[in-house]
Amino acid sequence: MSAYNRAEIVDQNFVRWVEQADFPPPRSATNWTDTDLSKEEVIDLLESQFISRHLDLEARRLKAANQCYYTISSAGHEGNAVFGKIFRLSDMAFLHYRSGAFMAARSKQAGNADCIRDTLLSLIASSDDPIAGGRHKVWGSLPLLVPPQTSTIASHLPKAVGTALSIGKAHAMSIASVLPADSVVVCSFGDASVNHSTALGAINTAMWTAHQGLSMPIVFVCEDNQIGISVPTPERWIFSQYAERNDLAYFATDGLNLFDLYMQGKRAVQHARSKRKPVFLHMKTVRLLGHAGSDVEQSYLTQARIEHAERNDPLLHSAKLVTEHHMLTAQQVIALYQKVGRQVRQESVRLLHHPKLETAAQVRATLTACAHRRSAPPVPLMEQRQKSFAAEYARLGTPQNMAKLINWGLHDVLLRYGNTLLFGEDVAQKGGVYGVTDGLYKKFGANRVFNSLLDEQSILGSAIGFSLNGFVPIPEIQFLAYLHNAEDQIRGEAATQAFFSQGQFCNPMVVRIAGLAYQKGFGGHFHNDNSLAVLRDIPGIIIAVPSNGADAVRMLRTCVREAYENGRVCIFIEPIALYMTRDLYESNDRRWLFSYPDAEDEISLGQFKTYGDGNDLTILTYGNGLYYSLKAQRELADAYSLHVKVIDLRWIAPINSGELISHLAASGDILIVDECRKTGSWSEGLVALLVERMADLPRVKVLAADDCFIPLGKAATAGLPNKGQIVDQALQLAGFQP
Numbered sequence: 001m002s003a004y005n006r007a008e009i010v011d012q013n014f015v016r017w018v019e020q021a022d023f024p025p026p027r028s029a030t031n032w033t034d035t036d037l038s039k040e041e042v043i044d045l046l047e048s049q050f051i052s053r054h055l056d057l058e059a060r061r062l063k064a065a066n067q068c069y070y071t072i073s074s075a076g077h078e079g080n081a082v083f084g085k086i087f088r089l090s091d092m093a094f095l096h097y098r099s100g101a102f103m104a105a106r107s108k109q110a111g112n113a114d115c116i117r118d119t120l121l122s123l124i125a126s127s128d129d130p131i132a133g134g135r136h137k138v139w140g141s142l143p144l145l146v147p148p149q150t151s152t153i154a155s156h157l158p159k160a161v162g163t164a165l166s167i168g169k170a171h172a173m174s175i176a177s178v179l180p181a182d183s184v185v186v187c188s189f190g191d192a193s194v195n196h197s198t199a200l201g202a203i204n205t206a207m208w209t210a211h212q213g214l215s216m217p218i219v220f221v222c223e224d225n226q227i228g229i230s231v232p233t234p235e236r237w238i239f240s241q242y243a244e245r246n247d248l249a250y251f252a253t254d255g256l257n258l259f260d261l262y263m264q265g266k267r268a269v270q271h272a273r274s275k276r277k278p279v280f281l282h283m284k285t286v287r288l289l290g291h292a293g294s295d296v297e298q299s300y301l302t303q304a305r306i307e308h309a310e311r312n313d314p315l316l317h318s319a320k321l322v323t324e325h326h327m328l329t330a331q332q333v334i335a336l337y338q339k340v341g342r343q344v345r346q347e348s349v350r351l352l353h354h355p356k357l358e359t360a361a362q363v364r365a366t367l368t369a370c371a372h373r374r375s376a377p378p379v380p381l382m383e384q385r386q387k388s389f390a391a392e393y394a395r396l397g398t399p400q401n402m403a404k405l406i407n408w409g410l411h412d413v414l415l416r417y418g419n420t421l422l423f424g425e426d427v428a429q430k431g432g433v434y435g436v437t438d439g440l441y442k443k444f445g446a447n448r449v450f451n452s453l454l455d456e457q458s459i460l461g462s463a464i465g466f467s468l469n470g471f472v473p474i475p476e477i478q479f480l481a482y483l484h485n486a487e488d489q490i491r492g493e494a495a496t497q498a499f500f501s502q503g504q505f506c507n508p509m510v511v512r513i514a515g516l517a518y519q520k521g522f523g524g525h526f527h528n529d530n531s532l533a534v535l536r537d538i539p540g541i542i543i544a545v546p547s548n549g550a551d552a553v554r555m556l557r558t559c560v561r562e563a564y565e566n567g568r569v570c571i572f573i574e575p576i577a578l579y580m581t582r583d584l585y586e587s588n589d590r591r592w593l594f595s596y597p598d599a600e601d602e603i604s605l606g607q608f609k610t611y612g613d614g615n616d617l618t619i620l621t622y623g624n625g626l627y628y629s630l631k632a633q634r635e636l637a638d639a640y641s642l643h644v645k646v647i648d649l650r651w652i653a654p655i656n657s658g659e660l661i662s663h664l665a666a667s668g669d670i671l672i673v674d675e676c677r678k679t680g681s682w683s684e685g686l687v688a689l690l691v692e693r694m695a696d697l698p699r700v701k702v703l704a705a706d707d708c709f710i711p712l713g714k715a716a717t718a719g720l721p722n723k724g725q726i727v728d729q730a731l732q733l734a735g736f737q738p
Contacts, residue, residue, distance in 0.1 A: 006289055006297070007060040010075065010310055014319075014337065018330050023320035024311050027284075030260035032325050037262060039327045043336075045085060045105065045258055046318050046328075049078035050337050052100030053315060054344040055119050056289065063293050067352060068123045070137035071293025072151060074100035076286040077223050078314045079255040080188065081105040086265050087186050087219075092179060092468065093146045094160040094187040095139045098223060102188070106144050113143055116347050126354040132500045133366065134357045142504040145178075147468060150500065152492055153193045157202035158461020159493060160187035160218060164206070165462060166469040168215030168276065172447050175419045177470040184272045188221040191238055192228020198457055198488075205458040206278040207247040215276040219268050222280065223255065225287035230300040242280045249277060255285030256317040286312050367540035369503025370567035379599045380415050388415050388443070399593035403436050403579040405549030408596055409556045410437065410474070414444050417472060417564060422449045424459055424476030424512075433478060434514065434579050456486035460511065464494050467507040472563050480515025480573070481529035494569045495538050506567025510559045516545075517675060517710055517720055518577035518624050525709040528716060532652070533680030535571055542570040542605065543653040547578065547626040550594035551650060554603040561602065575623045584627070585634060592627070606656030610663070614643025617730055618667035620686060622649040625673040625721065632726035642734055652682050661693045669699040669733040673721050678704035703729045 017023065032042070052074045062068030074080075077098040084105025087093065095102060100119065107113035121129040122137045131140040131148050140148025149156050164185040170177035193199055203220060210216045222242075226233045243250045249271050253264035261283070268281040286309040290297045297306050319333045328336070357363055386393045389411065396408065414420055422440060424432075428451045431438030441449040452459045456477055463473040477483050483490075494507040517530035535543055544559055546552035552574065559570035584591035611626075612633060619629045626648040636642040645667060649655065664670065670690065674683040683702045690700055703726060706719030 006306070006310070007057055010288055010313065011057055013310060014313060014315055015334055017316060018319050018333050021323070021330060023316055026257065026317070026320070028254035028257045028260045030254070030257055030263055032259055032321070035259050035262050037259070041085075042258065042322060042327055044108065045081050046322055046333075047336060047340060048081040048084065048104040048108065049101050049315055049318055050340040051104040051116060051344070052078050052081070054341045055100055055116065055123075057341070058120070058344050058348050059123050060289070060293055062123060062348065069125050070123055072097045072291065073289045074098040075288035076225055076309065076314060077101065077255070079258065079261050079283060079285055080221070080223065082258060082261040082265050083186060083188070083221060085109070086262065086269055088183065089145060090180050090183045091145070092163055092183070092185050093144070094156045094163075094185065095146060095149055096156070096189045096193065096223070097139070097149075097151045098190070099139050099188060103139055103141070103144070103146070106146070110143050113141060116344055117351065120344070120348050120351050121354060124352065124354070125356055126351065127357050127362070128354045131502070131504070133502045135363065135366070136500055138500055140501060140505070142501070147497065147505045148500040150496075152488075154189055154196035154199035154202070155488055155492055157187055157189065157199050157220075158205070158458050158489060159464035159468070160185050161202045161206050161216070161458065162462030162465020163468050164216050164218035164278075164465070165209060165214070166466045166471060167217060169421070169447055170469055170471070173418070175470055179469050182273060184217040184219060184269065186219045186221060188223055190228065191222060191224035191226065191233045192231065194222055194238060194241075201455045201457045202461060203248070203278075203280070205453060205455065205462070207245065208453050210247040210277050216278045217272045217276045219272050219279045219281055221283060223283045223285060225285050227287055229291045229295070238282055242282065245280070247278070249279045250282065251279065252282045252284065255283040256312060256314045258318050258321060285314065288313060366499050366502045368566070368568060369498045370506050371503040372506070372567070374565055376561045376564050377416055377418070385412070385415065385599065396596040399590065399595050400549060401580050401582060401593055402546075402549035402552055402574070403434055405594060405596055406436050406552050406556065406574065407438060407440070409553035410440060411443065412599060413474070413556065413560050414440065414448060417560060419471050420448070420560065421466060421471055421473045422476070423452050423462070423473070425452055425454055425478045427451060427476050432476070434576065436514075436574070436579070437476070456482050457489055460486050460489035460494070463509045463511065464489065464497075464507050467509050468505065472508045472510070472560065474510045474512060474560070477511060477513045479527050479529065480513050480531075481526045483513060484534055487534050490535075490541070490569065490571070491538050495541050498567060499540065503567070507569055508563035508567045510556070510563055510570045510572055512572045512574060514574050514576050516573065516575045516577065516623055517705070518575075518717055520577070520716070528710045530676050530705050530710065530720065531680065532573070532676050532682065535653075536680065536682065536685070540569070541653060542568055542651070543573065544570065544650065545573045545575070545623045545652055546650060547575065547623050547648055548592065548594055550597050551603060551609070553597050554601050555650065558602045558605065562605070573623070577624055578627060581627070584630060603650065606651050606654050606659070608650055608656065608660060609648045611646040611648065612644060614645045615666065616643045616668050617645070617671060617733060618664060618669070619644060619646045619671045619673055619726070619730070620649065621646065621673040622652055622682070624675045628721060628723050629673050629726055631723040632730065635723065635727055636730055640731065640736065642730065644730060655689075657689055657693065661689070664690070664694065665696075667698065669701070671726070671729055671733060672700065672702045672704075673726055674702065674704040675721060676705055677707050678702065679707050681705075699733055701729055701733055
């Protein structure tokens with residue numbers, strides 16, 4: 001047996017040391033008599049720990065045979081079996097990757113869940129895996145109320161906080177929520193993860209919320225094994241940071257002592273459940289078998305340090321407790337351990353030939369899956385709308401700018417969908433930086449329209465949490481550039497939930513983002529950002545970029561309906577420069593003011609709009625690009641008799657590529673006007689689409705923004721497409737000589 005194969009060593013040491021009654025000294029004095037646990041319950045917890053350990057050992061064996069694809073183990077963290085018991089099945093659980101024993105114990109609560117089978121199917125990436133269907137090894141289960149989580153670091157904390165916040169709101173609003181009013185949320189993570197900005201932001205958000213007297217029933221479980229892969233956690237670091245924080249109750253527990261875990265865990269849960277306040281539960285444990293199967297601990301830890309951790313195997317501590325209290329003899333402990341091992345091994349052999357995903361189509365099948373589809377509520381009656389809009393109702397027929405029309409559109413959405421929430425920085429009393437949400441707080445109240453703290457990770461994470469508990473959140477990101485520090489909450493969390501759960505968990509939401517460029521006199525890359533590249537490659541999301549107020553309202557309604565009915569994640573980009581725009585061609589022509597659409601009007605996903613029917617040239621664009629292209633279209637017709645068709649994509653994901661190609665087949669040359677920076681812009685994908693799909697490819701030219709940041713002042717629009725440039729490029733394509 002190789003000294004590097006610590007899995008075999010730990011396995012054999014357990015049996016040998018239990019036989020010899022050679023147990024490690026206890027680290028805490030909590031005893032069985034301090035608890036209300038029965039003998040049977042203690043043995044049951046021990047069995048859950050054994051299940052987790054043998055699943056880890058089997059994963060290593062399968063990996064050696066090239067039959068398993070995931071070896072991050074729970075070894076050393078088996079004490080979390082207690083949390084799988086003491087939290088109710090109605091307490092949603094957001095788990096990190098060392099939660100095998102938690103899942104084993106929680107499965108027993110459910111009665112009809114088979115943790116061994118489900119975990120093995122996940123380890124071998126079988127399409128029969130009931131949660132991810134072979135797409136990843138995740139801890140997740142709909143019956144156990146555990147949304148699937150991959151091995152990302154701390155990214156699940158913001159949505160756990162959002163879910164906790166949603167419980168009180170759902171009760172106050174009487175919406176059909178997933179969680180009962182007295183439930184709590186449990187969220188586990190490691191001592192290294194606690195240093196991640198996402199974790200810091202989430203815990204801060206929980207405290208910020210509780211400080212204001214709002215309900216925040218969450219238990220943060222920090223499973224502290226004193227090391228993050230190869231980087232040691234400084235001594236007493238977690239204690240020093242969280243033991244004395246305002247608005248955060250701190251409990252410490254010995255992760256090697258089942259009785260201490262039970263007592264301190266119950267105290268933590270009771271505090272969160274009764275006081276509706278956040279709790280930090282610090283579980284001190286050890287890590288065994290390295291970070292993962294490929295991790296050679298000997299390269300960064302001494303042999304003495306490795307063996308010291310193995311000597312404190314939590315299974316040995318548990319075996320000591322049950323033998324000392326005469327619940328089981330040493331031989332009975334070993335017999336139970338080996339029985340579980342045989343059960344895991346036999347099940348593994350039986351499952352090895354279960355089907356696997358094989359085709360790209362099979363993999364993609366769950367990208368936008370939704371197992372809980374529903375029909376949107378009816379549009380409110382005219383009398384209801386008239387009462388709600390009050391004096392504003394008489395103005396709905398008067399042409400307005402985009403900002404005002406979106407405001408009315410949000411009003412109608414909040415009126416129609418009782419489970420929608422509008423929140424973000426400054427959206428409530430202030431009405432948003434640009435007044436887009438003005439008056440909605442006063443009309444719909446603080447439960448539905450509220451301010452967030454200044455943290456985009458928490459805003460988007462909270463939206464995910466709300467969506468898991470029956471809401472359709474409409475969070476606002478104040479400026480497009482602010483999305484970048486939080487984009488993983490969309491890419492890594494919201495957009496992947498349906499994919500990794502086969503649609504059993506979805507994150508219906510509409511993320512409103514004020515963005516893009518052309519703000520007159522207002523430059524700077526944080527407020528005048530013209531890049532959507534961060535969203536380009538996220539599969540399955542809907543991305544809307546309206547160019548005028550009427551379209552914005554119709555598209556917003558479509559997004560909310562898609563979120564409500566089909567669980568879709570929607571990104572709604574609002575061009576700031578067009579918020580207040582009134583005129584198109586001349587001053588005071590009021591050609592960019594539009595009437596409010598009828599209450600039922602929507603624009604289908606992928607449906608583009610054509611302006612003009614000229615065949616000399618087609619301009620393909622979106623957002624601000626439409627505004628400038630229409631200006632150029634008139635000049636090209638009046639001054640050069642060049643008949644140009646302009647297509648506004650409106651939806652840049654999904655694009656109705658088949659219909660678009662058919663429409664372009666009868667066109668002349670094509671000019672793509674893209675207001676985003678050329679590198680990474682949508683024009684790249686559009687050109688590829690045209691080259692691949694058009695049998696008789698016309699000449700194609702791209703006019704996009706410079707690959708440069710936007711400056712302040714008069715030069716703010718210098719690197720952006722404008723009417724003059726569009727005219728020049730069109731004339732070149734048409735063969736006009738200067």
